[in-house]
Amino acid sequence: MPRHADVLFVTAIALAAVSPASAADRQMISIAPGRLGEAVIALGHQTGASIGISDQSLTALPTPAVHGHLSSEAALKRLLRGTGATLQRIDANSWRVIRRLPKRRPSLAFGPPQPPPAATPPPAEIIVTASKRDLPLPRYPGMVEAIDYGAITSGEAASGTASLLSRVASLSSTHAGPGRNKLFLRAIADSAVAGPTQATTGQYLGDMRLNYAAPDPDLRLYDMQGVEVLEGPQGTLYGAGSLGGxxxxxxxxxxxxxxxxxxxxxxxxxxxxxxxxxxxxxxxxxxxxxxxxxxxxxxxxxxxxxxxxxxxxxxxxxxxxxxxxxxxxxxxxxxxxxxxxxxxxxxxxxxxxxxxxxxxxxxxxxxxxxxxxxxxxxxxxxxxxxxxxxxxxxxxxxxxxxxxxxxxxxxxxxxxxxxxxxxxxxxxxxxxxxxxxxxxxxxxxxxxxxxxxxxxxxxxxxxxxxxxxxxxxxxxxxxxxxxxxxxxxxxxxxxxxxxxxxxxxxxxxxxxxxxxxxxxxxxxxxxxxxxxxxxxxxxxxxxxxxxxxxxxxxxxxxxxxxxxxxxxxxxxxxxxxxxxxxxxxxxxxxxxxxxxxxxxxxxxxxxxxxxxxxxxxxxxxxxxxxxxxxxxxxxxxxxxxxxxxxxxxxxxxxxxxxxxxxxxxxxxxxxxxxxxxxxxxxxxxxxxxxxxxxxxxxxxxxxxxxxxxxxxxxxxxxxxxxxxxxxxxxxxxxxxxxxxxxxxxxxxxxxxxxxxxxxxxxxxxxxxxxxxxxxxxxxxxxxxxxxxxxxxxxxxxxxxxxxxxxxxxx
CATH class of the missing domain: 2.40.170.20 (TonB-dependent receptor, beta-barrel domain)
Structure with missing residues (x-):
């Protein structure tokens, strides 16, 4: 039978926090309504807390807006109301979100009590959203490069696609100039000049396709949550023009x-x-x-x-x-x-x-x-x-x-x-x-x-x-x-x-x-x-x-x-x-x-x-x-x-x-x-x-x-x-x-x-x-x-x- 998740698939870590706040410290928290996976990431960024989710299916649960001067624990409890999930403390500033188990009738047999599950440190979140099914990286069958928001500086954002070329070894490009270049993944490259053929690498902003029979538009990367590069072909999910990825x-x-x-x-x-x-x-x-x-x-x-x-x-x-x-x-x-x-x-x-x-x-x-x-x-x-x-x-x-x-x-x-x-x-x-x-x-x-x-x-x-x-x-x-x-x-x-x-x-x-x-x-x-x-x-x-x-x-x-x-x-x-x-x-x-x-x-x-x-x-x-x-x-x-x-x-x-x-x-x-x-x-x-x-x-x-x-x-x-x-x-x-x-x-x-x-x-x-x-x-x-x-x-x-x-x- 399929095993239950035994690792945490979503963890929000405040990368910029130098000295994480105590769990009891009240901080100004502002989280928009959305899904649980996004909410715990936002909470981790704002408080410095580490929050894991043990079951991938929980990440899609709807959550309400939470804002005010609250402790991390109080904010988490508000997010989890009515979701069927509960909290498990890892340490002073780390939690695991787990599915609430149904209450069982007391057993009539006598025996020694079962020990509680051992606490393990929560891993970092790596979810491949470009898979269109929000797959956890350990279960994505392919090569993927994920660049999160904290890795793209304002200087790199100003450079556009050039900053991706410097980070992804399998990505290459012609160099005719910004807005004129052709991008290639996994050595699937057709030619040096830009004619009427469709690109071999598909480019997307969120769910919207950016290019077809034209070079890389080379949008600047300001205010990006992240960039994901999936090697191809990706024909099943993305169709024509994704030969390289x-x-x-x-x-x-x-x-x-x-x-x-x-x-x-x-x-x-x-x-x-x-x-x-x-x-x-x-x-x-x-x-x-x-x-x-x-x-x-x-x-x-x-x-x-x-x-x-x-x-x-x-x-x-x-x-x-x-x-x-x-x-x-x-x-x-x-x-x-x-x-x-x-x-x-x-x-x-x-x-x-x-x-x-x-x-x-x-x-x-x-x-x-x-x-x-x-x-x-x-x-x-x-x-x-x-x-x-x-x-x-x-x-x-x-x-x-x-x-x-x-x-x-x-x-x-x-x-x-x-x-x-x-x-x-x-x-x-x-x-x-x-x-x-x-x-x-x-x-x-x-x-x-x-x-x-x-x-x-x-x-x-x-x-x-x-x-x-x-x-x-x-x-x-x-x-x-x-x-x-x-x-x-x-x-x-x-x-x-x-x-x-x-x-x-x-x-x-x-x-x-x-x-x-x-x-x-x-x-x-x-x-x-x-x-x-x-x-x-x-x-x-x-x-x-x-x-x-x-x-x-x-x-x-x-x-x-x-x-x-x-x-x-x-x-x-x-x-x-x-x-x-x-x-x-x-x-x-x-x-x-x-x-x-x-x-x-x-x-x-x-x-x-x-x-x-x-x-x-x-x-x-x-x-x-x-x-x-x-x-x-x-x-x-x-x-x-x-x-x-x-x-x-x-x-x-x-x-x-x-x-x-x-x-x-x-x-x-x-x-x-x-x-x-x-x-x-x-x-x-x-x-x-x-x-x-x-x-x-x-x-x-x-x-x-x-x-x-x-x-x-x-x-x-x-x-x-x-x-x-x-x-x-x-x-x-x-x-x-x-x-x-x-x-x-x-x-x-x-x-x-x-x-x-x-x-x-x-x-x-x-x-x-x-x-x-x-x-x-x-x-x-x-x-x-x-x-x-x-x-x-x-x-x-x-x-x-x-x-x-x-x-x-x-």
Whole structure:
């Protein structure tokens, strides 16, 4: 029979508390109505108490609002009224929440009294909410990286996705600039350029999808409760575009009872470059006590430039400005209902590209024109949650508009300066409605339906800045008018409609063995259309391609996992899952072509011993094999235009390991390593023709070897002053930009280092951080302008940068 939970799955620990309050001390406590798991976390943060829950199913119980000057114990008793749970004291400031046992009739037999259960210290809470079933980490069959709110400093929040790259060894990225990068997990990477293909890594803000056929929007990470990274495929729960995995950012929700906020400011100085800075504000406003509240976040970031253009005699040309905000209105009409209305806006403006040319210098290049870019991102989301004991209904509906404008130097020898512009407008409407039942010890099920509509419209133009029309052509069939007059070139529009039914269930056939079965059925309607086709493209060819792209498909994605935790503290698991991306229409310099679906199937085996943050030593390891069929990739055509094609079949072997050691209560040492072996095992004839006989067919943009070492030290200097020191070093091994002799040049093989010190006293925190301590130039990305693929281009790391910051909470 299934065993009862014998470990605590939820523990709230006040990380910032230097000297925890006594259990009898009265403190100002303010907790909004919600679920028991969230309530004990909030109480732990506010009081410094350690509170464990022995039964996972208790975490979903509804709890009332609690506020006032109360002791931790009194607040806990108020939360537990009517829940069927009770308290068990561990020590002066630690409790366990347990299910209340029914009263039994006195036994008529005589015998010695049974001893009470031994008290054990409560472990740290690690709940994988991105599993959509709130699974405890010991019973999640897969690799997951969970970054909690206390680990993301204001300086890292200002860096956006870059801060995640420095923390998650299996996460990699192109480096074209904020708002233009493609993210990759588990070595599932398609190409270096951003075309009409769907992303291989799904990104979410809460339950709302952020991206589809567009790069990483690179939202700043201010006021986040945490970030979870699940390695893929994640096709059963997240559908198309999650081949490599998903990244889920979890924002802090509005507090229904407490006013408060946070102000942060930072100034940064970059060696060899311009200064920068960041400013943010968070404000929580209860409107109707315990019923209605608004939470506002606003920020502005300037990243100083550090690339010099020697041809135009300009210094530090690649300055980037970012500003945006987020607002969430929460309405809780009863203890069982939560309704959130959220909005996000962010604007990124880059003055110029951030690549250099090694022939000009490690931070220099020679360009005929500036290559600015911009990203406008907006999101609106309505989320509704209804709770019945251990049953939950969640509905999330929203709309995304993402407009990315890019430009590339298209100047050719013996022609005037020319600029190629690409404008990608992506819209996404999505709704997901799911019913979840969380049972004891991570068991339960989920059943859901979803619908998605997405349109990607890519328009292109070519502008010559000569003083007269030019006979030579950069793009066949596209004139060079001169005088800064743009000439339109062929673009493409892709639409997709997806209707999906998905489900997953976990059960325990024997004690210590958990089986999980799942599946996803998706019906996709796809269509493609050429925009402003040039005269060289025949109408008959366009019509045939559009007809081929207009189709209706149904796909089934199964999943299966087995997990054993029969040995206390040790988890073994095996998992099989699939993911896919739908096809569409692409344009190269002389053709309009259809590209087909691709599908990735992954089998992985893993082991996990101990939990980071709880045990003195925590170890996890994973080995995975991925079979990737009909790989979609954004490639470069004969003249440098991004186009999309199926390049063949590939296979990927991945080996990962991580160890976290806590030799002292305030000291944590963390190390991780990732090895990837990826090959295009069966290239298409087109790709085979590009490659020379002895060239490796390694898949692009993911290093063969990567690793990270980190240290974190926290100490209380006095009753109201705390110190935090942390440092990290990350190695990124060699990779290739793409397939073939032109895109086959090496990149990577560098170290990235950073150290941060912060001192907190009451509501004020001062911080000092230094990134790229060694002032290494490295090469993060070897693609410059695609119209000159034979240049010796590199994208150096940001030079050594010092940031001074201050945070003030109120």
């Amino acid at each position: 998903i990244i889920r950012m979890i924002p802090n929700p509005p507090n229904l009872t407490r006013y408060g906020g946070l102000l942060s400011a930072g100034f940064s100085a970059t060696q060899h470059g311009d200064p920068g800075g960041d400013l943010s504000a968070t404000l929580n406003l209860p409107i109707v006590a315990e019923r209605l509240a608004l939470r506002l976040v606003g920020y502005g970031v300037r990243e100083g430039g550090y690339i010099d253009d020697v041809q135009r005699n300009r210094d530090d040309v690649n300055r980037t400005d970012i500003y945006g905000g987020r607002a969430t209105l929460r309405f809780a009409p009863t203890e069982n209902w939560i309704i959130d209305l959220s909005g996000v806006y962010q604007h990124i403006s880059g003055d110029d590209a951030q690549y250099a040319d090694k022939t000009a210098g490690h931070l220099d290049r020679a360009s005929s024109v500036a290559q600015p870019y911009s990203s406008d991102y907006a999101l609106a989301n309505l989320r509704v949650e209804r709770q019945w004991s251990d049953l939950r209904f969640i509905s999330s509906t929203g709309f995304v508009r993402n407009i990315l404008s890019e430009s590339y130097d298209a100047t050719q020898p013996n022609t005037p300066a020319s600029l190629f512009r690409q404008h990608n407008r992506v819209t996404i409407f999505s709704t997901e409605n799911r019913l979840v039942r969380d049972l004891e010890n991570g068991l339960g099920w989920i059943l859901g339906v979803s619908y998605l509509e997405s349109t990607s419209t890519i328009s292109r133009s070519l502008t010559s800045f000569g003083m007269a029309p030019v006979a030579a052509q950069v793009i066949p069939g596209v004139p060079l008018y001169g005088f800064g007059m743009p000439a339109t070139t062929t673009g493409v529009r892709n639409r997709i409609h997806e209707a999906t039914l998905f489900g997953e269930a976990s059960f325990e056939p024997i004690a210590g063995l958990v089986a999980t079965l799942g599946g996803r059925v998706t019906n996709s309607r796809l269509s493609g259309q050429a925009i402003d086709p040039i005269s060289l493209l025949s109408s008959a060819e366009i019509a045939r391609a559009e007809a081929a792209a207009d189709r209706n498909e149904t796909m089934f994605l199964p999943s299966l996992s087995l997990l054993s935790d029969a040995i206390p503290g040790l988890t073994l698991y095996a998992r099989f899952q699939q993911g896919f991306r739908p096809g569409g229409l692409a344009v190269d310099d002389q053709h309009v072509l259809r590209f087909s679906n691709d599908r990735a199937s992954t089998l992985e085996l893993g082991i996990r011993k101990g939990l980071a943050g709880r045990d003195p030593i925590a170890i996890s390891a994973n080995v995975a094999y991925t079979d990737w069929r009909d790989i979609q990739a954004d490639v470069i055509d004969r003249i440098g235009l991004p186009a999309t094609a199926n390049i063949g079949d590939g296979r990927i072997y991945t080996l990962e390991g991580r160890i976290a050691v806590r030799p002292l209560p305030g000291l944590t040492l963390d190390g991780s390593i990732v090895y990837n072996d990826s090959r295009l095992s069966r290239p298409t004839p087109y790709v085979r023709a590009l490659a020379i006989a002895d060239q490796s067919m390694t898949l692009p943009n993911v290093a063969n070897l990567g690793g990270r070492l980190a240290i974190d030290y926290r100490s209380g200097i006095s009753n109201d002053i705390s110190l935090n020191l942390n440092g990290s070093a990350r190695y990124v091994g060699k990779s290739r930009v793409g397939i073939g002799p032109i895109l086959g040049r090496n990149q990577g093989d560098y170290f990235d280092t950073a150290v941060t010190a912060s001192l907190a006293r009451g509501p004020v925190q001062l911080s000092l951080s230094l990134s790229n301590i060694l002032d290494s130039s490295g090469n993060r990305f070897s693609l410059g302008t695609p119209f000159n693929l034979r240049g010796d281009y590199v994208t150096p790391l940001r030079p050594r940068t010092l940031r001074v910051g201050i945070d003030f909470a109120f």
